[in-house]
Amino acid sequence: MNSLFCSLRLPNGAVLPNRIAKAAMEENMAVEGQLPGQELFRLYRRWAEGGAGLLITGNVMVHAEALTGPAGVVLDEAAPLDPFAEWAKASKAGGGTIWMQINHPGRQIGSDMPGVVWGPSAIGVDLGRHSGRFGRPVAMTAEQIEETVARFAVTARRAEQAGFDGVEVHAAHGYLLSQFLSPLVNKRTDRWGGSLENRARMLLDVVRGVRAATSPSFAVAVKLNSADFQRGGFDTDDARQVIGMLAPLGVDLVELSGGSYESPAMSGRAADASTQAREAYFLDLAKDLVAASPLPLMLTGGITRRVTAERVLDSGVAAVGMGTALAVTPDLPERWRTGREADMQLRPVTWSDKALASAASMAQVRHQMRRMARGSRPTPGTHPAVALFAERRKQRRALRRYRTWLSKERRAA
Numbered sequence: 001m002n003s004l005f006c007s008l009r010l011p012n013g014a015v016l017p018n019r020i021a022k023a024a025m026e027e028n029m030a031v032e033g034q035l036p037g038q039e040l041f042r043l044y045r046r047w048a049e050g051g052a053g054l055l056i057t058g059n060v061m062v063h064a065e066a067l068t069g070p071a072g073v074v075l076d077e078a079a080p081l082d083p084f085a086e087w088a089k090a091s092k093a094g095g096g097t098i099w100m101q102i103n104h105p106g107r108q109i110g111s112d113m114p115g116v117v118w119g120p121s122a123i124g125v126d127l128g129r130h131s132g133r134f135g136r137p138v139a140m141t142a143e144q145i146e147e148t149v150a151r152f153a154v155t156a157r158r159a160e161q162a163g164f165d166g167v168e169v170h171a172a173h174g175y176l177l178s179q180f181l182s183p184l185v186n187k188r189t190d191r192w193g194g195s196l197e198n199r200a201r202m203l204l205d206v207v208r209g210v211r212a213a214t215s216p217s218f219a220v221a222v223k224l225n226s227a228d229f230q231r232g233g234f235d236t237d238d239a240r241q242v243i244g245m246l247a248p249l250g251v252d253l254v255e256l257s258g259g260s261y262e263s264p265a266m267s268g269r270a271a272d273a274s275t276q277a278r279e280a281y282f283l284d285l286a287k288d289l290v291a292a293s294p295l296p297l298m299l300t301g302g303i304t305r306r307v308t309a310e311r312v313l314d315s316g317v318a319a320v321g322m323g324t325a326l327a328v329t330p331d332l333p334e335r336w337r338t339g340r341e342a343d344m345q346l347r348p349v350t351w352s353d354k355a356l357a358s359a360a361s362m363a364q365v366r367h368q369m370r371r372m373a374r375g376s377r378p379t380p381g382t383h384p385a386v387a388l389f390a391e392r393r394k395q396r397r398a399l400r401r402y403r404t405w406l407s408k409e410r411r412a413a
Contacts, residue, residue: 023321051333106176166219
């Protein structure tokens, strides 16, 4: 029976209580020390009680000097585990499963951020007149690549120690592992560049390291672009081959998404206009991958209604992931179970500047998450410009705090 409320047994034997997942959304809510705090605990408790069988955290950073945003959470060898244990406990309040998404941003780091800006090659993010928002990357050395692989394994091991049920390795949306996969960004001529097998090497090494550092019952998932939506970039055939490479390594699930900051399909604003006008942005591409996939697949992107989620499952996808819909209606899975739908939707962003529109969309989502984290109701009618202005103010304050913390960490090291 292919139902949203049937359980799903993963290859490692773990069982998800249903097929609905809260997909990762970058919360940017770290407290002092780049740690999870009470707001995150309250937010995840609310989602846990909303009926999703799986919660996946926003991306947790494996490298303290490389953050997607100044209020990002860091779990490395030096981080205390107690706050993470409390986060895991809060996330299981409804009887579901909690996975930590683990990530390195690579070149997608703000130009005002301290730390390092790395990439497979010294090719910056191209956002036209907005390109200056990101730092100029330097090509990683072999030693830096190997150290980063090890960091992923450390974060996964410590996540298990803190009580998380699994990790999701982020290899989508233009972050570091996705950069290595992309022939547009990865121009290396060594064993990490050229052929797809070489471009996938870092991701495969990360997965091997994570699997070796954790127990067999601990789930290991990968988030992968079904396509980058850039001419000459990582495409669906590449995704099919990478899924095949992951299968023998002990991966339990692959989540399909798409796009990057340069082509933000994950927020419904792909360079390909056909993805903008419907729910389940990546379903057509997923259908091509399902038939040949040796691993269970999860699809994320634009799902807001039960009928759409059921259509995704009918295509052969094993689970559906939702982000924005749960930032507006945190109990949507429970509503679906009782025959109800959401009664609110996020105010659409119709700006022609796709980079600015994507930033505003993310700011809107974070605005709703912060309200829930304070115990308030979402206000999906908030104007995107208001949300973006408020977000930037919060980021400036967080940046001052992060700079102070990082300088102390460096001195201690």
